[in-house]
Each structure stands twice: as C-alpha cells, then as structure tokens.
Amino acid sequence: MRTIGLSIALSLIATAAAAFPIASSGDGLSVIVSSTENVIARYEGNSAAYSNDLYLELLADGTPGLDGDTSNDLYIFNNHLSVVGSTVDLGAFGIGTELVFRLHVNNTGYDFYTGAASRNPDANIHARVQNEWEEATTLVSFEDLYNGPFDFNDLSFSFKNTKAAPSDPTPVPEPGAIALLGLGVLALGLRRRRA
Numbered sequence: 001m002r003t004i005g006l007s008i009a010l011s012l013i014a015t016a017a018a019a020f021p022i023a024s025s026g027d028g029l030s031v032i033v034s035s036t037e038n039v040i041a042r043y044e045g046n047s048a049a050y051s052n053d054l055y056l057e058l059l060a061d062g063t064p065g066l067d068g069d070t071s072n073d074l075y076i077f078n079n080h081l082s083v084v085g086s087t088v089d090l091g092a093f094g095i096g097t098e099l100v101f102r103l104h105v106n107n108t109g110y111d112f113y114t115g116a117a118s119r120n121p122d123a124n125i126h127a128r129v130q131n132e133w134e135e136a137t138t139l140v141s142f143e144d145l146y147n148g149p150f151d152f153n154d155l156s157f158s159f160k161n162t163k164a165a166p167s168d169p170t171p172v173p174e175p176g177a178i179a180l181l182g183l184g185v186l187a188l189g190l191r192r193r194r195a
Contacts, residue, residue: 020045020084022153023128023141026164030115031129031138033097035161039090044139046079048154050107052144053078056090057100057113064093066100066119070111073102079155090159099162101127103142103155110146121146128152131164138162 021044033039046052055073059065062072076088093099101114103126112126113119120126126143133139137160144154 020047020156021133021139021141021158022151022156023130023133023139026129026131026138028116028125028127029129029131029164029166031099031101031140031159031162032165033093033095033099033161034136034163036092036095037161038092039099039162040160041076041088041090042158042160043077043082043084043086044156044158045084046153046155048079048144050105050144050154051078051080052142052155053104053106054142054155054157055102055104057102064097064099066113070102070104076101077155077157098165099159101140103127103144105144108146110144112142112144114140124148124150126150129164133158134160136161136163138164 054076055070056076057064057066058072058074059067060069060072074090076090077086090099098115100119103112104110105112110121112121114127114129117123117125124147128141130139130141137158139156139158141152141156142154143150143152
C-alpha cells in the first residue's frame with residue numbers, strides 16, 4: 001500500500017515538473033508589436049518528441065517579413081536544448097509590425113508558421129497566439145505534426161511587448177475617409193441633377 005502511494009506521489013511530482021503553459025485560444029492569430037520597447041522572447045516548455053527550432057522570419061535587410069528565404073532568419077530557441085525560462089532579446093520594431101515565427105521540425109524537415117493556415121504546407125493552422133497571457137505579453141504554442149493532432153503542445157514561448165491580432169486584418173475605413181466618400185457621392189448626385 002505504501003509503495004503504491006509513493007509511486008503515485010512521484011508520478012504527480014514528475015507531471016507537475018513537466019507542466020508548462022499552452023495557449024488556450026488564438027488559433028491562427030499573428031504576433032503584433034505593441035510597444036517601442038524591445039520584444040523579449042521567453043521559452044516556456046514543450047512535450048514534443050521531435051526536435052524543433054524556432055526562428056523569427058527576417059528579410060534580407062534584417063527587417064521582419066516573410067519572403068521564403070530562410071537564410072536571413074533569426075534563430076531563437078530549440079525545444080530540447082533551450083532551458084525553460086531562458087530569454088532572447090529580439091530588439092525593437094515599429095508598433096503594428098507583424099512578427100512571423102517559423103517552427104522548423106528537424107525530424108521531418110517541415111516548417112510551420114504563426115498566422116494564416118495558408119502559410120503552412122498542409123494548409124492548417126499550426127500556432128495559437130493567446131493575447132494578454134501576462135501584461136503586454138502573448139503566449140504562442142505550436143503544433144509540429146503535419147495534419148495535426150493540433151494539441152499545440154510541441155513548443156510554447158511568450159513575447160513581451162506584443163499583442164495578438166488577425167493574420168489578414170481587414171482594413172477599417174477611418175471616419176474622415178467615410179465622410180469624404182459621402183461628400184463625393186453627394187457632389188456626383190448634385191452634378192447629375194443639374195445636367
């Protein structure tokens with residue numbers, strides 16, 4: 001009886017030690033810079049069997065962007081080699097800049113991205129971006145298997161000075177633009193009436 005109790009206790013301790021946060025919402029959202037302060041990445045943990053590397057997508061000039069050329073990208077973490085809680089300073093970016101992150105699965109060669117499903121080889125969403133996980137911090141959790149199971153527990157990390165937003169935001173017209181459009185329509189109507 002005592003051995004069973006000790007066995008259960010040790011199992012619970014091991015499970016608690018392996019616990020890490022997994023984003024609970026935000027499928028397919030993007031990571032957007034929300035401050036002029038530096039963006040700080042923190043490794044939160046994983047439960048993946050595969051070895052995964054996390055990169056920030058950069059263009060040839062070093063600015064954030066997705067161009068298909070992985071040679072410019074900034075390496076951030078490996079899910080098996082990085083220490084939970086370790087941080088990387090990614091630098092400062094303009095407010096509103098989308099930061100695209102790529103998960104490279106070393107075992108399969110697949111690359112999966114934050115944001116829209118269309119960025120991924122299987123046309124599925126592979127990252128959740130939970131907004132305000134901590135103050136001004138997003139929690140991002142990746143799925144590393146082609147076609148799922150989409151439990152998003154293969155690499156979790158957080159970003160300070162960011163927020164979550166839709167991948168392809170639909171621009172909302174400003175009130176001034178709507179007023180100008182209305183005046184244009186009114187002017188055309190008056191012009192027609194005079195003719």
